[in-house]
Amino acid sequence: xxxxxxxxxxxxxxxxxxxxxxxxxxxxxxxxxxxxxxxxxxxxxxxxxxxxxxxxxxxxxxxxxxxxxxxxxxxxxxxxxxxxxxxxxxxxxxxxxxxxxxxxxxxxxxxxxxx
Amino acid sequence: xxxxxxxxxxxxxxxxxxxxxxxxxxxxxxxxxxxxxxxxxxxxxxxxxxxxxxxxxxxxxxxxxxxxxxxxxxxxxxxxxxxxxxxxxxxxxxxxxxxxxxxxxxxxx
Numbered sequence: 001x002x003x004x005x006x007x008x009x010x011x012x013x014x015x016x017x018x019x020x021x022x023x024x025x026x027x028x029x030x031x032x033x034x035x036x037x038x039x040x041x042x043x044x045x046x047x048x049x050x051x052x053x054x055x056x057x058x059x060x061x062x063x064x065x066x067x068x069x070x071x072x073x074x075x076x077x078x079x080x081x082x083x084x085x086x087x088x089x090x091x092x093x094x095x096x097x098x099x100x101x102x103x104x105x106x107x108x109x110x111x112x113x114x115x
Numbered sequence: 116x117x118x119x120x121x122x123x124x125x126x127x128x129x130x131x132x133x134x135x136x137x138x139x140x141x142x143x144x145x146x147x148x149x150x151x152x153x154x155x156x157x158x159x160x161x162x163x164x165x166x167x168x169x170x171x172x173x174x175x176x177x178x179x180x181x182x183x184x185x186x187x188x189x190x191x192x193x194x195x196x197x198x199x200x201x202x203x204x205x206x207x208x209x210x211x212x213x214x215x216x217x218x219x220x221x222x223x224x
Contacts, residue, residue, distance in 0.1 A: 042202070090158070104160065104212070109156075
């Protein structure tokens, strides 16, 4: 089934630990995104990639890093997790980055709790 | 700064009509999107407006007025499955999406 796969679905993590959230899409979309969603706030962009080999910082990039070695994969790494990173993380992709093509397809989300 | 405003929560009755408003102030405008998000699930695309006017898609319609910085999502013949959050998002001058906090719609029998 075409779409986006995220892993893990849910994770409890001790503060200070390193964590990588995985994201894979099979739609051959050029652009990929990582968002976090917190109660009462809109989706906030962490990092994005307009095409394989390039990445950019979003609204809340501190404490997170990404890589885009190929078209399909876009992992998000928390180098040293802190409790404020407790959130639901969504990976998304879109065919391109111009307005008409900017319809996002989202993964199912990864719920991360940092204690 | 950039800002998207929409009501936090709305309640409506099964079979009725509900209008969810969204106002925006952004640096540039390249389109407005509505997404639906059921509790515990991912957002899914509903509609896209880039020109003024009404776009109709089945029971759902979306309206845009660029001069007023205003949009609404109209849901007709409400069904229980329409209980969800509805997210308004604007594509700014850099084609980045700015998101509202979402409107939680509660449908009562």
